[in-house]
Amino acid sequence: MILEDFLQFDGNGLYCRYGDFYLDPLQPVANAVISHAHADHAVSGNTNVYATAATIAFMQLRYGKNAGKQLITQPYSKVFDVRGVEVSFIPAGHIPGSAQVLMEYQGTRYLYTGDYKLQPDNTCEPMEFVQADVLITETTFADQNTTHPDPVEEIKKLNDIKVNVLLGAYGLGKSQRLIRMINDYAPQKKVLVHHKVMPINNVYKSLGYNLGAHQLYNRKLMKTQEEWVYIVPPFTFDSYIRATGVKRLFASGWKNLQVNTQDTLFISDHVDWNDIITTINNVQPKQIWTLHGDGRQLKEHFVDSIFVKILN
Template identity: 75%
Template sequence: MIIEDFVFFNENGLYCKYGDFYLDPQQPVNNAVITHAHADHAKSGHKMVYATQATLEFMLLRYGKNMADSTMATGYHHPFNINGVQITFIPAGHIPGSAQVLMEYEGVRYLYTGDYKLQPDATCEPVEFVKADVLITESTFADPKVLHPDPEQEIKKLNDIKLNILLGAYALGKSQRLIRLINDFAPQKQILVHHRIMPIIAVYQKLGFNLGNHQIYSRKLMKTQQEFVYIVPPFTFDSYIRATGVKRLFASGWKNLQVNANDTLFISDHADWNDIIYTISKTQPKQIWTLHGNGAHLKEYFKDEIFVKLLN
């Protein structure tokens, strides 16, 4: 029987009282199961962190010794137990080491997706599907009006831009995906990378992900020709708002982060509406619980077919 309060939000985040652990907690806790290393999911200061090795590598880079008192690295498909709840990490396809969390308790399977995407991405492990009684899904883009375009076609837009390009992107995940995409589909471009992104790239290389050609930014280099793409984190991108002689683009699935209507680069690392519907078809849940977004459209879409509960 499905336990309706198996997980719920309290002041520290999403809590499973039956195993006494949190999923991506927002405050320091005793037991934290971390799905991936983005800062809105992976906080520091926990007593114990359970995560994949890649997630721990990125957290160590960001937080150092303040990451956690203790950690346990677990590979995909290797079950472990926290206070009677069996947990298995399943690839989420979001960034390296990103994991869905399959929780089994009293014969019921609860699957927490964390952030996930279905689009192909050579810079992380591909998403996998498992059946579950309850699908606890992110709903960042759970809107029928939101359909992500093909990233290959989006990146090919760069081929038509003859100016140097200042390309804003999140330092972990997006930047590395862009380097690989540009090498594959706009290979005449030379990629320059902001110095703060380079240590993250070093972790990718340690994990065995080949991003292709790139080099650290040099002011002299960018003055020599017009085929450079300079990838920078958001704070640097915002500080160059008055930059001249370059085309400014920000790579994101969010419409409000596009620089203008004529120069867009819609590349998202989340599931869109069709991806979420497909995931539900593969997971075959009896119930859907939504979080990290608005689940109202899913509730309306499934109506009496599948019970949909909005956790936040």
């Protein structure tokens, strides 16, 4: 039997009262099950943190001793008990260590996706499908008019830009994916990275990921037109708004983050509408619960076939 109150939001985030834990809590809590290490999903200061080894490594890099009082590493697919709820992590394909959280309680399976993507990515584990009675899916781009383009074709656009490029990207996940893709599909480009990004790259290396050729930013190098691509996090990108002698691009699935009309780089680390439908077809849920976006179109689409509940 599906428990309609199995997950509910309160002031600390998404709470499972049957196991007394939070999924990606917004504030420090006693028991936190963390899907991945992005800051909007992994806060510091929790008491007990359940996560994959990669997620914990990134949290330790970011938060140091405040990553959590007790860090409980769990490998993919291994079932562990959290106060009566059987939990396991399933690869989500978002960044290294990202996990869907499969929860089984009284014979019913609830699958929380966290952030996930289906597009190929050589810098993280690929998304895996498992079946569940309830699919709790992010809906960041759950719009029938949104289709993410082929990321390979997007990165190949850099081949036509003959001046240096200032490329904005989030420091964890997107930057490393771009470095690998530039090496693979725009190999004549030379990659520079911001000093805030390099420690994250070192964690990738320790996890066994080869990002390809790149080096720490050097101001003198960017003064030469040698097809440099300088990858910078958002706060630095915004500070370079008056930069001359470079083409400014921001790699994102969001249209409002594209910074010029003649050159765009639509590379998303989230699922689009078609990917969500593919996921639903594979998971085969009896119910769909939506969060992190707008679930209204899914509710309308499945009105005659699957019950859809909008959690937020």
